[in-house]
Amino acid sequence: MPLALDTYFRGNSHEVEFCQKVGAGGNHVVATTASGRVLGNEHLRLRERELASVVEAYARLPKDERTAAIPDSATATPPKRPVPAPPEGGAILRGYCTYLKQDKDGSIERANQFYYLENPDRWMAETQSDLLWLTNAERELLIPADAKVGQRRDVAQAIQKRFYSTIGIDYMEGSVNSLPVRKSTMTLTVEAVDEKSIALRLDGNAQMGRPFDEKLRKKPNSRGCELRIVGKVRYDRAKQALIRFDVVGVGRGWGNKMEYVHREIRIGDDPWMYGIACELVTGEAPQDRIPPYNLLHYNSTGPYFAAEER
Amino acid sequence: MHTKLVWPMAMALAFVVAAARGGEPIGEIPDREFDRLISEIRPQPGESPWREIPWLTNVTEARQRAIAEDKPIVILTAADGSPLSRT
Numbered sequence: 001m002p003l004a005l006d007t008y009f010r011g012n013s014h015e016v017e018f019c020q021k022v023g024a025g026g027n028h029v030v031a032t033t034a035s036g037r038v039l040g041n042e043h044l045r046l047r048e049r050e051l052a053s054v055v056e057a058y059a060r061l062p063k064d065e066r067t068a069a070i071p072d073s074a075t076a077t078p079p080k081r082p083v084p085a086p087p088e089g090g091a092i093l094r095g096y097c098t099y100l101k102q103d104k105d106g107s108i109e110r111a112n113q114f115y116y117l118e119n120p121d122r123w124m125a126e127t128q129s130d131l132l133w134l135t136n137a138e139r140e141l142l143i144p145a146d147a148k149v150g151q152r153r154d155v156a157q158a159i160q161k162r163f164y165s166t167i168g169i170d171y172m173e174g175s176v177n178s179l180p181v182r183k184s185t186m187t188l189t190v191e192a193v194d195e196k197s198i199a200l201r202l203d204g205n206a207q208m209g210r211p212f213d214e215k216l217r218k219k220p221n222s223r224g225c226e227l228r229i230v231g232k233v234r235y236d237r238a239k240q241a242l243i244r245f246d247v248v249g250v251g252r253g254w255g256n257k258m259e260y261v262h263r264e265i266r267i268g269d270d271p272w273m274y275g276i277a278c279e280l281v282t283g284e285a286p287q288d289r290i291p292p293y294n295l296l297h298y299n300s301t302g303p304y305f306a307a308e309e310r
Numbered sequence: 311m312h313t314k315l316v317w318p319m320a321m322a323l324a325f326v327v328a329a330a331r332g333g334e335p336i337g338e339i340p341d342r343e344f345d346r347l348i349s350e351i352r353p354q355p356g357e358s359p360w361r362e363i364p365w366l367t368n369v370t371e372a373r374q375r376a377i378a379e380d381k382p383i384v385i386l387t388a389a390d391g392s393p394l395s396r397t
Binding site for chain 1: 335336337338339341344347348350351352353354357358360361363364365366367368369370372373374375376377379380381382383384385386387388389390391392393394395396397
């Protein structure tokens with residue numbers, strides 16, 4: 001049974017006690033029975049061979065130990081840090097981020113660079129993922145009530161700020177702060193209207209963080225980026241719901257992202273290219289309902305939602 | 311698998327110039343490259359198989375289902391955020 005947890009948001013008192021008992025915390029993988037008997041070695045990895053030994057160890061246990069009852073949740077103390085739920089009636093976008101590079105002939109492709117050149121394990125850059133939440137009111141505001149082809153409107157500043165400062169930045173190193181938006185545009189243009197749906201085009205660009213200065217690359221607090229986006233949005237009139245929200249963005253990042261842990265990215269270029277993409281998700285799968293990263297962590301640009309928006 | 315995207319020459323040259331100098335506007339993304347560029351940025355097939363696992367995110371639910379299905383639990387934790395988010 002696969003379970004993924006943010007160490008700081010592991011749940012109610014019973015759930016935290018269980019995690020502490022089996023050592024589920026930090027950056028770690030652990031295997032256990034439902035009753036809390038640890039299986040396998042303490043340096044477990046998500047590898048077939050290691051997990052196979054866990055399954056074998058589990059199978060050797062008596063059935064009553066494998067399926068022992070767990071405490072009643074009703075007797076637990078509520079979580080000290082409850083995990084926020086997506087806004088009711090809102091929308092969830094899943095974002096992606098990766099490095100890009102451009103050939104001499106202008107071709108753009110994914111840049112397969114080592115993530116941290118100075119990391120002894122050296123793993124390849126892996127596409128990062130994050131989420132963006134929109135409230136019900138924000139979602140409704142995106143679609144004009146009397147949509148006509150050619151109609152164009154600016155997207156609310158709160159959405160622009162949230163989008164660009166959290167999933168519009170280069171977040172390839174994971175736990176990085178959101179970046180303040182210095183300047184941004186984001187517009188929606190109605191491209192087609194029929195009795196079933198409304199199709200819109202999203203255009204925008206933004207500048208975040210510190211302005212580029214090649215002399216600041218190794219200086220603290222020098223992160224910055226700029227991004228150009230285009231998107232395709234479709235609204236189902238009968239369902240009164242967004243059914244498509246695909247966005248792609250090409251950006252440039254610069255500065256010293258990780259000076260505090262000395263893991264500065266080294267991909268050769270300064271500035272370097274990155275790309276972002278996002279798509280609508282239903283929120284039905286647990287992994288699509290986890291909170292956006294900067295809602296709970298490293299949000300240096302103010303509240304994720306303005307107080308009146310939820 | 312990594313496809314290449316070929317931009318119009320004028321756009322490409324503009325982008326090359328812009329890419330060399332931070333602070334200058336990034337060229338528009340041509341409509342005809344939209345789908346291909348999205349595919350380039352989204353996770354590549356087989357890139358992160360661990361992300362394709364149907365992870366649960368609630369301890370009690372995982373324990374209850376492990377008992378019901380008579381299976382062990384594998385717990386993946388991260389210190390700063392969900393391991394299913396930024397890693």
